[in-house]
Amino acid sequence: MSNLIASTAPKARKLTPEEIHDIEHEKTHYPYAQAVGLEALKIVQKYQGWVSDESLLAVADYLELPPDELEGVATFFNMIFRRPVGKNVILLCDSVACWMLGCDGLKAHITKRLGIEYGQTTADNLFTLIPVPCLGACDKAPVMMIGNDTHRNLTPATIDALIDACQARG
C-alpha cells in the first residue's frame, strides 16, 4: 500500500558528533530540552551554513520536540536561515543612523557590484545580502557584518576592499 503514497517528505538526517557535542554542552545550562531549541538550530547552522528540513527534523528528534513547534521558533528569528545562503552572509544595517548616513547608497553599490538584491545569493555561492536591524554601532555608521565580523564607517571603497578579500579567499 505504500506504493500509493510514495512520500517525498523530508526525513531527519543524522546529527554529526560535533553538533551533538555542542548541543549537549548547551543543555547543561537549562532544566528543559526545549530551551535549547534555538541554540541547537544555531549550532546546526554554524556547521551546515543553514537549517534544512532534514536538519530541523534531526534537532526536533534529538531534543524530543514537536517539529512544527521548532519550525515556529526557526521562522520567528531573523538569523535562522531556512534556505541555503552563500559562504559570506553580508548583514547590512538599514536602521535609522545608518540610513541617515547613506546605507541605501551602499546597498545600491553592493547590488551593482555583486548583482544581488536583499535575500539573494550570488551564482558563485560566495555572498548573500540581507538587511539587519540596528547593529548597535551607530556612532560609527554606516555599519555591516560579514560573517562574524562587524565593519564600521563604511564607504563604497571599504566595501569593495572587503568584497575583494572575500573573493580572494574564494
Added chain:
Amino acid sequence: MTTLTNKPLTKNIEIGRAPFTFAQYQAAGGYQSVGKALAMKPRDLMKLVQDSGLGGRGGAGFNTGLKWSFIPEPDGGPRYLVVNADEMEPGTFKDRLLMEHDPHLLVEGMITASIALQATMSYIFLRGEYKEAEAALLKAIAEAYEAGMLGQHIAGSTFSLDMAVHTSAGRYICGEETALINALEGKRANPRFKPPFPQVSGLWGRPTLVNNVETICNIPGIVSHGVDWFKALGINGQSGTRISGVSGRVKRPGCWEMPVGTTFRTVIEEYAGGMQDGYALKAFLPGGGSTDFLMPEHLDLPMIPGDVAKAGSRLGTSLLMVLDDKTCPIGCVHNLIKFFAHESCGWCTPCRDGLPWVEHILLKLERGEGTLKDIDILKEACGYMAPGNTFCALAPGAAEPLQSALKYFMDEFVEHVNHGCKYQRH
C-alpha cells in the same frame, strides 16, 4: 587615601586594549561588592539599591531596587536573574560598549544582584550579532568560575550561583521582558499577559528578575561604595552616572559616561562637538527609535525621565539621534516604522496590521503619491497603537516618533502631498 571613582561604569575601559582579566579587574578594586553583599541580609541589599535611586537603564527607568522588592521570599525552588543584553533599539549602542570592554563589571553586578534576589541561576540574554561581546563574556564567566566567584559556595560562602550566556537570533521583541522569557524557554518570543509579573511567575513559572546590562553594571559601585557616593555622582537632583551618546550628523558621534541629569545640550554640543559644518539641528530622538522627537527648544532640559516626559517624550535609552536640516523627517519616520513593522511579533492587531499600513502610507508620501486623507489615517493609526490597545509596548513605542513628527512637521507632511519630497536622497 584613594579617591573613589566618578566613572564607575567605564573606569576600566580603554578602547583598543583587551578587557581586564579577572586578576586585573580584581586588582583594580573589582569584586568587592560580592563580599559586602554576602555579609548583608538580602532584603537590606534590595533596600540599599532602592535607596540609591538607581533607575532601569533599558528604557523604562523604573526604580531597580523597588522592582527587585516584588520578588517573593525563597521557597527552596529555583529563582532566576536574567540580564537583557539584546540591545536592538535603533540608535542605541551602550550595552555593547560595556560588555565588550569590561565584561567582569557585568558578571560582578550579576553575582551581587543574585545574592540580593537569592537567585540560583543567572542568564545573559545576548544579541546574537554581538560576537565580540559573546567572546568577552564567556571568557570572563570562565575566569570567575575558576576563581570561585561562580559555582558552588561562591567566595567561600553558603551561596551558590551558576551563570550562562544565551545568544539570541535577532528579534527586537525579545527586549520586552516577558517575550524574552518565552524566548529563553525556547518558544516564539511573543509577550505574555501581565499580571502575573515575572518577579512572581517568570522563567518556567518561577520568580525571575529581568534587568538591562547597564542597570546591573551599576550594582557593584552602589554596594561597594554606598548610597551617598552614588547619589553624589548625579546632578540636578539625580543619582549616579549613565551612558549617553549621540549619533547622526554631529562632529564626534559616540557615547560617554556622564552624571545623570546632564542636559541634552551638553551631550550634543560639548561631548559630541555640535553639528557637523553645513548641518543644523532640526530635532532629536532622546532615547532610541521608540521615543517622541524633541526640538531645539528642549535642549536645555536635563536628561531626567520626569522632565523629558513633561516635554512630551521619553528618555528611553538616553542615546540621542539627531535629525539634521538636510534629512527628510518623513523619510526618517518611514525608516523607523519599517523597522517596527518588521519586528512586530504579530500578536496584536494594531501592531501587526497597523504598522505595515502606516509604512505603506509613509512610502506613498515620500514618493509624492500621498493625499491629505493619508495624513488623517496616520493620526488615526497613532490612536489605535496607543498604550492599552496592545499586549506590550512595541506598537505604542513605534507610534511615538510618528505622532511627534505629525505634531512638529505637519507642514512638511502637507508639502509632501502637494509637491513631493524636496530633500536629496541619501
